[in-house]
Structure formats: structure tokens, C-alpha cells
Amino acid sequence: MLADIPKRTIKYRLSPAERERQIVSGAIAFFAEVGLDGQTRELANRIGITQPLLYRYFPSKELLLERVYEEVYDKRWKPEWEALIADRSLSIGERFRRFEKDYQRTIMTYDWLRIFFSAGLKGTDLPARYLSRVRSLIFTPVLAELRRELGLPSPEVLPLSAQEFELIFGIHGALLYVGIRKFIYNMDVSTDQELVFDAEIDAFLTGVGPVMRRLIAEQQARARIDPKKT
Amino acid sequence: MLADIPKRTIKYRLSPAERERQIVSGAIAFFAEVGLDGQTRELANRIGITQPLLYRYFPSKELLLERVYEEVYDKRWKPEWEALIADRSLSIGERFRRFEKDYQRTIMTYDWLRIFFSAGLKGTDLPARYLSRVRSLIFTPVLAELRRELGLPSPEVLPLSAQEFELIFGIHGALLYVGIRKFIYNMDVSTDQELVFDAEIDAFLTGVGPVMRRLIAEQQARARIDPKKT
DNA sequence: GTATCCATTTATCATAGGATAAATTAGAGC
DNA sequence: GCTCTAATTTATCCTATGATAAATGGATAC
Numbered sequence: 146m147l148a149d150i151p152k153r154t155i156k157y158r159l160s161p162a163e164r165e166r167q168i169v170s171g172a173i174a175f176f177a178e179v180g181l182d183g184q185t186r187e188l189a190n191r192i193g194i195t196q197p198l199l200y201r202y203f204p205s206k207e208l209l210l211e212r213v214y215e216e217v218y219d220k221r222w223k224p225e226w227e228a229l230i231a232d233r234s235l236s237i238g239e240r241f242r243r244f245e246k247d248y249q250r251t252i253m254t255y256d257w258l259r260i261f262f263s264a265g266l267k268g269t270d271l272p273a274r275y276l277s278r279v280r281s282l283i284f285t286p287v288l289a290e291l292r293r294e295l296g297l298p299s300p301e302v303l304p305l306s307a308q309e310f311e312l313i314f315g316i317h318g319a320l321l322y323v324g325i326r327k328f329i330y331n332m333d334v335s336t337d338q339e340l341v342f343d344a345e346i347d348a349f350l351t352g353v354g355p356v357m358r359r360l361i362a363e364q365q366a367r368a369r370i371d372p373k374k375t
Numbered sequence: 376m377l378a379d380i381p382k383r384t385i386k387y388r389l390s391p392a393e394r395e396r397q398i399v400s401g402a403i404a405f406f407a408e409v410g411l412d413g414q415t416r417e418l419a420n421r422i423g424i425t426q427p428l429l430y431r432y433f434p435s436k437e438l439l440l441e442r443v444y445e446e447v448y449d450k451r452w453k454p455e456w457e458a459l460i461a462d463r464s465l466s467i468g469e470r471f472r473r474f475e476k477d478y479q480r481t482i483m484t485y486d487w488l489r490i491f492f493s494a495g496l497k498g499t500d501l502p503a504r505y506l507s508r509v510r511s512l513i514f515t516p517v518l519a520e521l522r523r524e525l526g527l528p529s530p531e532v533l534p535l536s537a538q539e540f541e542l543i544f545g546i547h548g549a550l551l552y553v554g555i556r557k558f559i560y561n562m563d564v565s566t567d568q569e570l571v572f573d574a575e576i577d578a579f580l581t582g583v584g585p586v587m588r589r590l591i592a593e594q595q596a597r598a599r600i601d602p603k604k605t
Numbered sequence: 606g607t608a609t610c611c612a613t614t615t616a617t618c619a620t621a622g623g624a625t626a627a628a629t630t631a632g633a634g635c
Numbered sequence: 636g637c638t639c640t641a642a643t644t645t646a647t648c649c650t651a652t653g654a655t656a657a658a659t660g661g662a663t664a665c
Contacts, residue, residue, distance in 0.1 A: 158631055158642055180496055182412050184622060195644055200624065262492055265559040266410055272560035307566040308574060311553070315575045318552025319545035326544070329495040330502035336537040344538060344590065345545045348582030356578045388612055388661060414652060425614055430654065 165202050168192060172213050177256040181210060181263045214264070214271055217257055222278075223247070230286050237290035238350045244283065245320055246342050253324040253338075262329055284313045295354055297361050308360050316349040395432050397422060402443050407486040411440060411493045444494070444501055447487055452508075453477070460516045467520035468580045474513065475550055476572050483554040483568075492559055514543045525584055527591050538590050546579040 159167065171192040176183055185206055189196040203209035226248060230240055252258065265272040288305050292298065320342055326332045389397065401422040406413050415436055419426040433439035459474055482488065495502040518535050522528065550572055556562045 161642080164642080180410075180412070182410070185624090186622070196623090197625075197645085198643060201642075204624095206623070259496060262559060263496055265561065266489060266493055266496070268561065270561070273562045276556070276560060276562065308570060311566055311571045312574060312578060314552060314556070315549035315571075315578070318555070319549040322544060322548025322551065323541070325548070326506065329492060330506060331495065331498065331500070332503045332506065336541055340538060341541045341545075344542060344586055347589075348542060348545070348586045349578065350582070351585055352578030352581035355581055356574055359577075360574065391612080394612080415654090416652070426653090427615085427655075428613060431612075434654095436653070 161202070164194075164198075168194075168199060168202055168209070169212055169216055172209055173217060173256050173260070176210070176213060176263070177259040181260070181267055213260065217260055218271065218275055221251055221257070223251065227282050227286075230283055230290070233290075237287065237294050238346075240290070241287055242343070242346045242350075244287075245317070245346060246339070249320050249324070249338075249342065252321075253327070255328050258324050258328045262325075279317075280310065284310060284317075287313060291353065291357060295357060297357065303361065303364070306360065306364060309357060312353055312356065312360075316346065316353075319345050319349075391432070394424075394428075398424075398429060398432055398439070399442055399446055402439055403447060403486050403490070406440070406443060406493070407489040411490070411497055443490065447490055448501065448505055451481055451487070453481065457512050457516075460513055460520070463520075467517065467524050468576075470520070471517055472573070472576045472580075474517075475547070475576060476569070479550050479554070479568075479572065482551075483557075485558050488554050488558045492555075509547075510540065514540060514547075517543060521583065521587060525587060527587065533591065533594070536590065536594060539587060542583055542586065546576065546583075549575050549579075 172188060175188045175191055179187070185199055186196045189199055199209065203212065226244055229244055232240060235243075252261075261272055261275075285300075285305065288309050289300050292300065292305075297303075323334055323338060323341060327334045402418060405418045405421055409417070415429055416426045419429055429439065433442065456474055456478060460470055462470060465473070482491075491502055491505075515530075515535065518539050519530050522530065522535075527533075553564055553568060553571060557564045
């Protein structure tokens with residue numbers, strides 16, 4: 146041996162802020178891999194600290210998880226998405242395409258998807274709350290703009306129907322399914338994702354106009370027959 | 376008190392076959408609800424038996440889970456689906472519509488979806504194996520028939536591309552997403568699912584023709600430029 | 606009615622798991 | 636270099652968990 150390698154080449158004591166960051170990022174990777182039931186002892190091991198130290202930084206496992214949710218879901222939301230959807234210098238098809246491509250690229254990670262599904266299965270309201278946000282901040286204006294470009298009644302005149310929302314949820318779910326197969330089902334999805342997204346969105350944009358026209362025609366027909374129910 | 380109610384109004388000892396059925400169906404409901412990490416004691420409690428009795432019927436929790444998978448996934452597969460796709464008395468669009476509507480109705484249950492995702496997160500190869508079956512038994516013939524009806528080269532002449540499979544996975548995922556939101560995300564999806572499926576499939580069928588033509592034209596153009604790569 | 610079999614329960618083991626209290630020691634400030 | 640704060644570890648508690656062995660008792664055969 147040429148020289149004694151000191152037992153700790155890296156800093157042993159960290160500032161609380163640094164240690165906390167380390168715990169949170171370790172927790173994200175750990176809980177994504179083993180699920181939210183993962184043990185605090187194993188988490189501590191992976192980070193390279195002792196288990197009670199976790200409790201110095203987070204009073205309970207539950208609160209550590211809350212922090213993980215905040216980090217992964219709240220902090221990765223891009224307010225620019227809302228601006229993009231509102232930008233009328235592009236067609237709504239193009240705006241939606243750009244939104245979905247950037248959104249899916251953002252969430253299509255091991256951490257994001259696996260923790261999201263684990264939280265849902267555990268009974269947390271995280272996925273429902275998150276999707277409500279997507280619905281109100283993105284899908285609602287997208288549908289309004291689609292109506293406008295298609296020359297259909299504005300939502301103020303004829304409220305957006307659950308059916309129309311389902312069309313948007315449909316393409317959204319179609320794209321998400323690539324990530325589900327990759328990170329939840331553990332499958333190969335080797336194809337170029339950009340091309341796949343473009344093709345899917347093409348197919349959607351081709352089909353959505355006619356179908357929306359039909360849905361609205363039916364809705365208006367029902368309204369004429371029975372003006373009480375909308 | 377009018378009369379002594381006997382402590383056991385229902386049969387106490389069951390035949391092994393009956394008890395086994397009871398354990399399996401209890402296990403399906405239980406693991407769907409609490410996840411595959413659910414405890415054997417709690418499962419036994421719900422069934423109304425003691426925990427060691429489980430081990431008389433299944434040597435380990437792992438083997439009980441295998442049996443659950445078999446019951447939920449293998450036994451609910453309908454061979455008639457494969458026949459339906461092959462039935463040329465209907466257009467491929469109609470065949471695909473009927474398949475997806477019956478398939479989604481079959482799998483869109485609390486048990487099926489939650490155990491499927493739990494198994495995926497746990498790292499089991501169940502979802503990948505299951506979806507491979509869907510791909511080879513259903514999606515492959517669907518694409519072949521679509522090619523035929525669109526007057527495009529048969530798969531023997533020009534192999535089905537990953538991109539084309541992704542189109543089918545797309546609509547499939549779009550429909551599945553209704554169940555995901557309902558049973559994994561715990562959201563309300565109160566809309567009439569038949570109508571939603573029809574609208575989604577309409578949009579897909581409207582869009583898929585043009586997109587497949589384009590994909591194949593591009594593929595053939597690439598083949599002309601560089602005949603080595605397909 | 607009694608003997609026998611086997612379905613079921615009681616008792617128990619060994620390890621894992623979240624959480625807390627007390628002991629230790631790195632390193633910044635002077 | 637010494638002191639003292641607080642970052643970190645060691646030791647420990649109590650309950651949960653998969654699994655096994657031994658004890659119990661209900662029902663069928665004769």
C-alpha cells in the first residue's frame with residue numbers, strides 16, 4: 146500500500162441543509178424503487194447514514210414522504226405550460242403537441258411515475274389532486290381553444306362536457322402509457338419516443354375535430370328535445 | 376334473550392376444495408385493496424380463519440400470490456377475442472371496437488387493475504408477460520388487417536414496425552386510462568364508459584388510416600435511400 | 606357409540622420495523 | 636489548542652410479521 150487512505154475521504158459532518166437535501170434525494174430514489182413501504186433502515190443504509198438520523202431531519206416517515214411528493218410533483222410543474230396553451234400565435238394543435246411532448250418528457254421518469262402509482266395504490270389523494278390541476282389549468286383551456294378553432298360554441302354558451310374532457314384524457318393517457326409500460330410494467334419501449342408522440346398526436350388531432358363536432362351536435366339535439374337536462 | 380343463537384350458524388369445517396376457493400377469493404379482494412405487501416394475519420382475519428390455516432393450503436405467501444395471478448389474469452382471458460379479430464365478416468374497425476369494449480369491460484375492475492399495477496411495481500414480470508400475449512394474439516393480427524383494409528403492403532412483404540404497434544398501444548392505453556383514474560388514482564369517472572370508449576375509438580379510427588399511410592410511406596422512402604436498414 | 610382422520614386452532618419462534626433516549630465526537634469559534 | 640455546540644451514532648423499546656410445531660375437536664365410517 147502506498148499511502149493510508151483516510152477512512153473518510155468525503156466530509157463526514159454535513160450542514161443540516163446539505164444533509165437534508167441528501168436525505169430527500171436518497172428517499173426519492175429509494176421509495177421509487179422499493180415502494181412507499183420501504184424500510185427506513187434500508188433507506189438510511191443506502192444514503193450511508195444511520196437510521197435514527199433520519200428522524201433528526203424528519204419527525205416521521207410520513208412527513209418524509211410528504212416532502213418527497215412536494216419535491217417530485219410540485220417542483221417539477223412548469224408554469225410556462227399554462228402560458229404555452231394560451232399562446233394564440235400557434236394553432237391549438239401545435240400548442241397541445243408542444244405541451245404534451247414537454248410534459249411527458251418531464252414526468253416520464255422512473256421516480257415520477259413509480260412514486261405516483263405507489264401513492265395511488267396506497268390510497269393517497271396525490272394523483273387525484275395532481276390530475277385535477279392538469280384538468281383545470283391545461284385541459285380546460287385546450288378544449289376551449291379547440292372549440293374556437295373548430296367554430297363550435299364557446300364554453301360560456303355551451304359548457305364543456307365530460308365527454309369532451311374524456312377525449313383529452315384519452316390522448317393524454319395514450320402518451321402516458323409509454324411510460325407506464327417502461328417504468329411500471331418493466332417493458333422495453335425502445336422506439337424513438339419523439340416519433341411515437343408525434344404519430345399519436347397526429348392521429349388524435351386528425352380525429353378530434355369530427356368527433357367533437359358530433360358530440361356537440363348530439364348534445365344540442367338532446368337539449369332541443371329536452372331543454373331541462375343539459 | 377329468546378333463544379340461544381348457536382355460535383356458528385354457518386358451517387365450521389369446510390371441505391379442502393371449498394376452503395381453498397374461499398382463501399383464494401379472499402386473497403384477491405384483500406391484496407387488491409392493501410397491496411401485495413398485505414399481511415397474512417389480516418388476510419386470515421378477513422376471511423374469518425386463523426393465520427396458520429393459510430399455510431395448510433398454501434406453503435408460502437408467494438405461492439398464494441401466484442395462485443391469485445392465475446385466477447385473475449389467466450382465467451379471465453377470453454379465447455373468443457382472438458376469434459373475433461379474425462372474423463372478416465366485420466370491418467377491422469368494428470372488430471377492434473368490439474374487442475376493446477369487451478376487453479376493457481373485463482379488466483376494468485378493482486381487482487384486476489390494482490393487482491396488476493402492484494405486481495408491476497413489485498418487479499414481477501406478470502404485466503410484461505401479459506402484455507406480450509395481448510401484443511402477439513391481438514395487436515399483431517389487428518395491424519395486419521388494418522394494412523389489408525387500407526390497401527397497404529402485407530406484413531410478410533413489409534414487416535410491422537414498432538411505430539405501428541405504438542399506435543395500437545396508444546388507443547389501448549387511452550381506454551385503460553379510464554380504469555387507472557378510477558381504481559388507481561381513486562378519481563370519479565362518472566361518465567358513461569360506453570360512450571367514452573366509442574368516442575375514443577371513433578377518433579382513433581378516423582386518425583389511424585392517414586397516419587399509417589404516412590408511416591409506411593416514410594418507411595419505404597427510407598428503404599429506397601438506404602436499402603440495408605429497414 | 607366409538608375410533609380415527611384431518612380440518613382447524615393455540616402457542617411460539619426469529620426477524621423486521623418505526624420510533625426514541627442517551628452517548629459520542631467532529632469541527633467552528635475564539 | 637481548548638471549548639462547546641450540535642451532528643451523528645449506539646443502544647433499546649415495542650409491536651408486527653412470515654412461518655412452524657403441537658394441541659384440539661368435528662364429522663365420517665364401521
